[in-house]
Amino acid sequence: MRKISANYVFPISGKPIKNGIVCLNSDNVIVDIINPGDSFREVQNLERYSGIITPGFVNAHCHLELSHLKGVVSKDTGMAGFISEIGQFRDSYSADDIQKSIKWADNLMQSRGIVAVGDVVNSTDSISIKKTSQLFYHSFVELFGQNPQLASHIISEGIKIKQSFSDAGLVSSIVPHAPYSVSPELFQEINKVVSNDTISSIHIKESNQEEQLFKDKKGELFSFCKAMYNNVELNIGKTTDSLDYISQFLSTDINLLLVHAVFLTSEKLKQLFNTYNQNKIFVVLCPLSNKYIGNNIFNLDDLLTVTSNICIGTDSLASNTDLSILSEIIELSNVFPEVSLEQLLSFATINGARALNIDSLFGSIEKGKKPGLNLIQGVNLLNFNLSASSKVTPLIKSY
Ligand SMILES: [Zn+2]
Numbered sequence: 292m293r294k295i296s297a298n299y300v301f302p303i304s305g306k307p308i309k310n311g312i313v314c315l316n317s318d319n320v321i322v323d324i325i326n327p328g329d330s331f332r333e334v335q336n337l338e339r340y341s342g343i344i345t346p347g348f349v350n351a352h353c354h355l356e357l358s359h360l361k362g363v364v365s366k367d368t369g370m371a372g373f374i375s376e377i378g379q380f381r382d383s384y385s386a387d388d389i390q391k392s393i394k395w396a397d398n399l400m401q402s403r404g405i406v407a408v409g410d411v412v413n414s415t416d417s418i419s420i421k422k423t424s425q426l427f428y429h430s431f432v433e434l435f436g437q438n439p440q441l442a443s444h445i446i447s448e449g450i451k452i453k454q455s456f457s458d459a460g461l462v463s464s465i466v467p468h469a470p471y472s473v474s475p476e477l478f479q480e481i482n483k484v485v486s487n488d489t490i491s492s493i494h495i496k497e498s499n500q501e502e503q504l505f506k507d508k509k510g511e512l513f514s515f516c517k518a519m520y521n522n523v524e525l526n527i528g529k530t531t532d533s534l535d536y537i538s539q540f541l542s543t544d545i546n547l548l549l550v551h552a553v554f555l556t557s558e559k560l561k562q563l564f565n566t567y568n569q570n571k572i573f574v575v576l577c578p579l580s581n582k583y584i585g586n587n588i589f590n591l592d593d594l595l596t597v598t599s600n601i602c603i604g605t606d607s608l609a610s611n612t613d614l615s616i617l618s619e620i621i622e623l624s625n626v627f628p629e630v631s632l633e634q635l636l637s638f639a640t641i642n643g644a645r646a647l648n649i650d651s652l653f654g655s656i657e658k659g660k661k662p663g664l665n666l667i668q669g670v671n672l673l674n675f676n677l678s679a680s681s682k683v684t685p686l687i688k689s690y
Pocket residue numbers: 352353354411494606607
């Protein structure tokens with residue numbers, strides 16, 4: 292049995308434990324959590340660290356498939372520019388280069404203390420790495436298309452990809468890309484393949500260009516989409532808000548991850564709660580990706596007035612320089628210093644685990660769970676503040 296201790300253990304399921312000791316069996320399952328009180332005492336075979344211990348991190352939004360675009364896409368392009376550059380560069384690499392960079396990104400996440408990932412896919416490229424990875428993956432097979440005539444073809448291609456994941460023993464679900472890229476017909480096709488255990492995820496309210504596209508039916512993203520779909524009128528009806536647009540098509544009793552949510556307000560979210568099971572809606576924030584693309588930052592304080600279901604995503608290496616959940620919450624703590632470390636860590640662990648339906652194993656330090664353990668150093672232990680020099684070392688990586 293391993294016994295691991297640090298200045299504080301943050302179990303997430305309860306208050307921080309000073310000098311707490313986490314006991315694990317040889318399968319890395321937690322068998323006990325000891326609270327020694329103020330007086331730290333020597334225990335046989337104790338591994339003692341300076342810093343705080345947390346559960347492994349959950350990355351609720353990534354695109355492993357885009358890892359080869361690290362440093363390739365320009366910064367501050369805005370949304371249309373970003374999508375355009377991805378399209379321009381995505382396919383100009385060999386299959387071997389793509390595999391190598393997926394493997395590299397998978398290793399990078401492990402070294403950053405991530406144990407589980409919600410990963411968006413458009414192909415089967417990531418299957419071979421995911422099959423042997425120590426990380427848990429839920430893959431979101433992402434579909435897009437504005438042409439109603441192509442909806443049935445697009446869904447059948449998506450079903451084939453999902454089947455390849457299932458054949459490899461990997462969990463996946465079919466999801467829409469974003470409000471401006473999915474026609475009502477394609478939404479309806481996606482709904483037909485939804486079952487109780489489906490988890491849905493969508494990029495939403497990510498940029499002011501998306502807001503403008505819906506509100507004024509113009510702007511850079513509007514023109515970009517029109518050109519991409521051969522000048523066909525965008526099939527978004529008269530709706531002036533992207534959340535209103537998707538609300539018409541949502542299956543209301545499955546986990547739904549609203550990714551980015553830069554322009555999401557508490558008022559808008561509350562409206563959605565009228566028709567959708569509030570506990571199943573998760574807002575996934577990707578602050579460093581927003582910064583990279585040149586999008587604004589969300590209003591976290593406002594969102595927290597109506598929900599605590601906030602998760603963290605790194606997005607892909609096409610719009611981030613690292614895949615580090617710790618770096619994302621350090622950024623949050625800089626912009627929103629009033630949010631406590633306990634709360635930031637719940638975003639980084641249990642909330643993502645609940646969103647991905649894996650909280651029976653992941654997300655908190657509790658008996659019977661196998662969440663992985665991280666040591667975070669460079670935390671001010673008097674006021675529990677993170678700083679730019681905070682760093683994470685995974686102590687237990689595997690689940
Ligand atoms: Zn994304």
